[in-house]
Amino acid sequence: MTAEIFRPVLPVLMIEDQVKAALVEDLGRAGDITTYATIAPERVATAEMNSREEGVVAGIELARAAFRIVDPAVVFEAMAADGDRVGPGTPIARVSGPARSLLSAERVALNFLMHLSGVASYTARFAAEIAHTRARVTCTRKTLPGLRAVEKYAVRLGGGSNHRFGLDDAILIKDNHIAVCGGVAEAVRAARAYAGHLVKVEVEVDTLEQMREALTAEPDAILLDNMGPDTLREAVAINRDHSGLDEARYWAAGRRVMLEASGNVNLSTIRVIAETGVDYISTSKITMAAPTLDIGLDVTIA
Structure with a gap:
């Protein structure tokens, strides 16, 4: 039900x-x-x-x-x-x-x-473009100063979902964190050791090699930054193979690593991105544009 x-x-x-x-x-x-x-x-x-x-x-x-x-x-x-x-x-x-x-x-x-x-x-226009897929459009921290909470509320009313509200409610390891920390897997493991048991850990990757490295450290989610549709499809396949589940169980499983696509997302591209099989598509356009x-x-x- x-x-x-x-x-x-x-x-x-x-x-x-x-x-x-x-x-x-x-x-x-x-x-x-x-x-x-x-x-x-x-x-x-x-x-x-x-x-x-x-x-x-x-x-x-x-x-x-x-x-x-x-x-x-x-x-x-x-x-x-x-x-x-x-x-x-x-x-x-x-x-x-x-x-x-x-x-x-x-x-x-x-x-x-x-x-x-x-x-x-x-937001409703973006959501309508991908309604035939499993993907959901989600907002980012790129919001007008002072209006983040109400803008994120409006995103949900339009059929979108909310990413983190601030720097304090989830861990998102970005490229600059990785550069300073020294590596993707090392950054994820450090975050896991620091975070409370209710805090999600996501890591941003630019390449499939970085994604494979990230999977070894078991993040909750991986942000696939500025990857084309073919690369995104390959990333979904890599994630499924890593999970050890067949396709039906992979999509039904609640504990697999979530995949989020970001970069070059607009009304003309979001459908193709969603059809690659990613779980979430983040864009600042639904709040900033x-x-x-x-x-x-x-x-x-x-």
Whole structure:
């Protein structure tokens, strides 16, 4: 029986910190002087946030928090949920309350919603390209400073998976570590001796010779950096032979070394990479190059 996969959750405390920082940046020392100058304090309004293109929604609770922190009197009604697929004209949320507060919170709310929905939507496009394979697209530590946790949340909403969140939750031995340490296998063994029993160890290799050396030290995963499809297929075969399992048992086994491909990954190449048989494909593009999802806020009643 396949376990039900629940949608990811973003901790409330994380939302508060992110949104407060953005509001302080935007409102500055004097607040929204344009709105204060043109809108009477007693005016109320209702506005809708609508998607103007197809995509995946992410960031609803950050948008809600932006209005609530500016003014608890604002009523925020979500009309879509994070992870929902929307099309042009789809209503995402309705907000009503003091007009000054709606206008002052608008940009921060939309910035989070548009950016995170963009990350989720772009990830979904990558995931769709490889849906017929066993591979999964995964993000990296290449994220906008201060937004890593929420961007990684959006990646999961788009059907991707998360790589490590920082330098402290998994060991990834890269080429510079190997150069200083003195060798692939030596670096993996040192990491194994240092790490706790719940910490995964992955090592990056540039050649099949390095991969064979890495396998002797039994890492949890091997990152195959900038290898072409033919080389990746050979790497999968080497890994299967090393495991001592037949093909059916190899794919079913939970203790084999995972293979991750990285380098030159885009929407044009990810399908070919996935079809080589690797387990994961990491790319910074789903966080660093994702276009925003076009979402607008339009006043409907004033």
